[in-house]
Amino acid sequence: MSTSILPGERPDRLEEECAVFGVFAPGEDVARMTCFGLQALQHRGQESAGIAVGDGETIMVSKDLGLVTQVFDEARLAALEGFVAVGHARYSTSGAAASWEAAQPHISAIDETLIALAHNGTLVNTNSLRARLIDEGIQLRAGTDSEVAAKAIGNVTQKTHHLREGIRYAMEHLQGAYAMVLASPDCLYAFRDPNGIRPLCIGQLPDGRGWVVSSETCGLDIVGAEYVRDVEPGEIVRFSKQGVTSEQGVPAAKRASCIFEYVYFARPDSIMDGQSVYQARRNMGRILAREAPAEADLVLGVPDSGIPSAMGFAFESGIPYSDGIVKNRYVGRTFIQPTQ
Incomplete structure (x- = not known):
């Protein structure tokens, strides 16, 4: 590849x-x-x-x-x-x-x-x-x-x-x-x-x-x-x-799952290692709100993979969540294109 x-x-x-x-x-x-x-x-x-x-x-x-x-x-x-x-x-x-x-x-x-x-x-x-x-x-x-x-x-x-x-x-x-x-x-x-x-x-x-x-x-x-x-x-x-x-085939070594699967890559409705990808992203937002609180009027999610994390942040912090960024639904996933 x-x-x-x-x-x-x-x-x-x-x-x-x-x-x-x-x-x-x-x-x-x-x-x-x-x-x-x-x-x-x-x-x-x-x-x-x-x-x-x-x-x-x-x-x-x-x-x-x-x-x-x-x-x-x-x-x-x-x-x-x-x-x-x-x-x-x-x-x-x-x-x-x-x-x-x-x-x-x-x-x-x-x-x-x-x-x-x-x-x-x-x-x-x-x-x-x-x-x-x-x-x-x-x-x-x-x-x-x-x-x-x-x-x-x-x-x-x-x-x-x-x-x-x-x-x-x-x-x-x-x-x-x-x-x-x-x-x-x-x-x-x-x-x-x-x-x-x-x-x-x-x-x-x-x-x-x-x-x-x-x-x-x-x-x-x-x-x-x-x-x-x-x-x-x-x-x-x-x-x-x-x-x-x-x-x-070969002895198993120390487990090292790719964190980017949970952060961005996987579809949110998938289950990985027994963990809901959606729930993992939502929990990341909740943890972020506790570890790095912010004074803000709104929490906005970046479509699509950032939305569950933003919702978790809003839930934990008590700051209202709102849509503020709209993605063009008629184009593919732009981050994985080989060029700009």
Whole structure:
């Protein structure tokens, strides 16, 4: 999702906060379901959108620059037939180049088998791994850390003939924040960095029809899936026709959730780590009123993510709350645009 960054060269800006979505549901229209999920997660990325679908034999991918509704129409969705899918909506960093190659899911070949990877996060040590892959004759086109992860998983899987070993290798060698969903032609995998920095949750479709993995619970809601639990830090979860299996890919480390999810990025109706995002923002405003009281006539919220905090501040301080800033509802989320 981004060009890799050397340790110590951290940029003074928000980094990758993308949307990932996965479905394993034989007999269901998984492409359409993934499209709905990505629309619910559109606030996480507006630059590009993509869906990859496995039908048991191979994987087809469709992706392009633009919003989900701009990239996918009825014809595109109808062409994506299968029972396992992964989707991605990309947000790029300031100054990052928009390109089709950087759009996800990333495709990697393991002999004659394809895998599709969608990644939310930032990896900080991909330079050495990229150099190692290039030395082994593996071509890298996108120049993103997500592509490096996909190629590393595919390279090791090709040697061991076990996809979970490829995933485990990547988890052992990649440093940084990642929440990933991966589709093989017949299985869905979900895995998360050992600190649990980026969110990733699991839901089940009604009547046991299948499973859904989403960056936020609002992605589960839109397809009627019931929240089951989060993917645990360092965990690998596999969904297949044989059932759901879980194993610890790497040991869990100290929990370090991304605070910006609660402050700004997540949708207020999502639940993260068992906490309502809306309530967390409202509580932040209440705490702010106690720690930094102000003499004022009105409390105004900055749409949209600042409104719950402003309401909490007003409630705790006793200062009246009022609307004072109006957002244009016909434009997207401006803060995550790559340029001014």
